[in-house]
Amino acid sequence: MSLFRSRLVLRGRTAAVRCAVLLLLLAAIPAFAQDEEYDLDFDIPEVEEESGLEFWGQAELRTIAKFLDEDTTAYKQKYFKKNQENPAYEMLLQIKPEMSWESGDVGAYLRPRLEIGYSQMVGGSSAVLDEPSETFFDTEKYWDGQLLAEEMLVRWSPTPSVAVEGGKKVLKWGKGYAWNPVSFMSRPKEVNDPNRSREGYYLLYGDFISSRDGALSTIALTPVVSMVDENINEGLAGGETTLVGGKLYLLAYDTDFDLMFMAGDKYDTCIGLDLATNLAENFAIHGEVGMRMGYEKTTVSTTGGRTTENMNALSSLLGMRYLTEGDTTYFLEYYHNGEGYSPLEMRRYQHLVEKGYNTYQNTGSGGLLKIANSLSPEYNQSSAGRDYLYFRVSQKEPFDILYLTPTLTTIVNLGDGSFTLNPEVAYLYSSNLEIRPRMTIPIGPSFTEYGEKVNKVNAELRLTFYY
Amino acid sequence: MKKLLVTLLVLLLGVTATAFAMSPQEVLEKVDRNLNPASYESYRKLINIEPDGTKREYTLYTIKKGEDKVASVFLAPSSDKGRATLRLGDNMWLHIPNVGKPVRITSLQSVTGGIFNNADIMRLDFGTEYGAESMAEVDGGMVLQLKAKSDSVAYDKLEMTVDKEHYVPTEIKCIAASGMLIKTLHFKKITEFEGGRVRPAVMETVSPLNPGYKSVMIFAKVRSRDFDDEVFTLNYLPRIESLRK
DSSP: OHHHHHHHHHHHHHHHHHHHHHHHHHHHHHHHHHHHOOOTTOOOOOOOTTTOEEEEEEEEEEEEEEEEOTTSHHHHHHHTTSOOOSSEEEEEEEEEEEEEEEETTEEEEEEEEEEEEEEOSTTSOTTOOSOOSEEEOTTOSSEEEEEEEEEEEEEEEEETTEEEEEEEEOOOOOSOSSOOTTOTTSOOOOTTSTTSOOOOEEEEEEEEEEEOSSSEEEEEEEEEEEEEOSSSSTTSSSSSEEEEEEEEEEEETTEEEEEEEEEOTTSOOEEEEEEEEEEETTEEEEEEEEEEEEEEEEEEOTTSOEEEEEEEEEEEEEEEEEEOTTSEEEEEEEEEOTTSBOHHHHHHHHHHHHHHHHHHHHHOOOHHHHHHHHTHHHHTSTTOBSEEEEEEEEESSGGGOTTEEEEEEEEEETTTOOEEEEEEEEEEEETTEEEEEEEEEEEOOTTSTGGGOSEEEEEEEEEEEEO | OHHHHHHHHHHHHHHHHHHHHSOHHHHHHHHHHHHSOSSEEEEEEEEEEOTTSOEEEEEEEEEEETTTEEEEEEEESTTTTTOEEEEETTEEEEEOTTTOOOEEEOTTSOSSSSSOOHHHHTOOOHHHHEEEEEEEEETTEEEEEEEESSTTSSOSEEEEEEETTTTEEEEEEEEOTTSOEEEEEEEEEEEEOGGGOEEEEEEEEEOTTSTTOEEEEEEEEEEEOOOOGGGSSTTTGGGGGGGGO
16 A cells, blocks of 8 residues: 555656646747747838828827816806806817828828817817817817818928928927927917927928038028918917028037027017037936017006006026936926016906906906906916926836836926926826826915916826827 | 868967957957948837736837937837937937927937837947957857946946857846946847848847846848938938938
8 A cells, every 4th residue: 555655656746747847848938939939020111112101190088077166266257157067077089190201302291180079168178279270069068179280291302401391380499398488480388288289380491401520510400481361370470471480400519509580570579599418318408598579468457457568578498307217207497488477467367357256246247357358368378477397207117017107297386386286197008009197286375376277176087099 | 180180279279369369449349340330221129028928019210320320210119100319429319209399318218118228229339338448258259348438328337248250249238337237138149131241130138127027129121321411410300210211
């Protein structure tokens, strides 16, 4: 019996050893296969030789929950005689295909944008910023839609030194991330979402580049001509006119320098410069200074009296980016908005709204609110104040989770001390799907910029699918 | 027979003597030229492999001119398409289409995620950034000790094992100024490219800082091509992909 048992044990051990060997072999096969699996003739996205046509793009779905602060002046101003749901939900589907075509020295590029939105906000989605060519669902209460071309241009480039482009183009002047005081030919950024692409302007654009060895290694001249009339580039100038501008870029002593200007009738002449350089391998700085000459700034008193001042508005920006060994990025920008309102001017406007609202409640007269609403595009625009700080901390791939980047941003109005907190997480779930939950929380006492925002909290989930 | 042995011995000594007749810097320069022409274009596939075997792949088109000019553009996947990087010496920029203008980046950052950083993706010749301090013979090759020429280089020291037959690296250890090993690059699959260039087609990267993770770079269509200097400028960067056409 004991012999049988010991044979059984021996057989069992032998079987265990065989199993272990087999498992080791099985484990080794994938390792070996992995070593051999690299395809040296991998697929390279081919250029279609005959048509020269390429097509790609993205679709983005945003769902937004807005928790409104009904005590703020901005809420009272917007919804004083409307029945606004709280919280209000929004959904925005945005489809942006991109097409490029190239044949020899000529090429073309098109990036249309189709947006379909659902919004419980009275007055429509807060996400509509650009000027659509076509709108849909105009009679629908909650739905809206729009179609526009963000960019649409043709290019002629006979040599790498020369390129001429004509059509609708987004010019990206300036080195700042959250603000660009020298971006004279672009639509303003939304500081809570600076990366969001905007619609370009129709223009004729040249690019002449010269490169050489030495301390001054690159010189590039970029002249721009643009027209404004009631159908083209409306809002860029005060009426029908032709605008002329340009940018001179220099790379000298490892520093980027740009000098730029824009001028024309019915347009405030603008001049500016920017620079950017690396002070160390993990520390970069950038700055911008821009002046808008003859800018007419309108302010209002608490009783509704308007004052218009003609001034040369000098705006500036100074920023830095610092990367630690642990892949934490600290990003800081200070912005002085020469066209902006001082805390006192902002308070006067907010008191006007408050007074107008109370008057309407007590007497039914909306006169003061009407005055306030006429100045709303200026006073309620993004970064309407005078001095701001933008601070962002992001951590790349914490806890070894690849493709994950949590970010915390705060934007502080230095004049009144109010601020907004924007926590955000970006996760590239797969090669073609990004998930980005984010929140915007404005914080501040009464009669301050962020203390008087419509939203108490804005929570958003953004899904971007790339194709 | 004795004659044959003597001949073989002389030949062996000759080969060894040739290697050691070269200075460490000359060996490094030879390695650089064997890896890439002075000016070239190439395609690369980057594969990030996670501990559970999950992979993510990127395809890049890269051009280089002279000692200090490199530009790359992502061709795939579509989430990164058009994302372009430019390097002029120590200056590096990243251009993300649609959303912004080119911004200055650092060699330590990573435009893809994973173990590769920008310095790996936009690598200049080793001899441009490093000086060869010493050389020692090992079985089948030699080991070069390289020291960064400036603080702006991603790794302070490199320990490069060179294959004596083809004068290409087989392994590079990347070491921080503190002496810590940051990552090890393994070069594999010696392959003949266009123009008769024989070099490794695969570079695997592992890092003790990211145990279990591996990044692989596969090279294809490495060929000599000359470019105008103007191609390596911020203004041209958004158009870099048109060079393929």
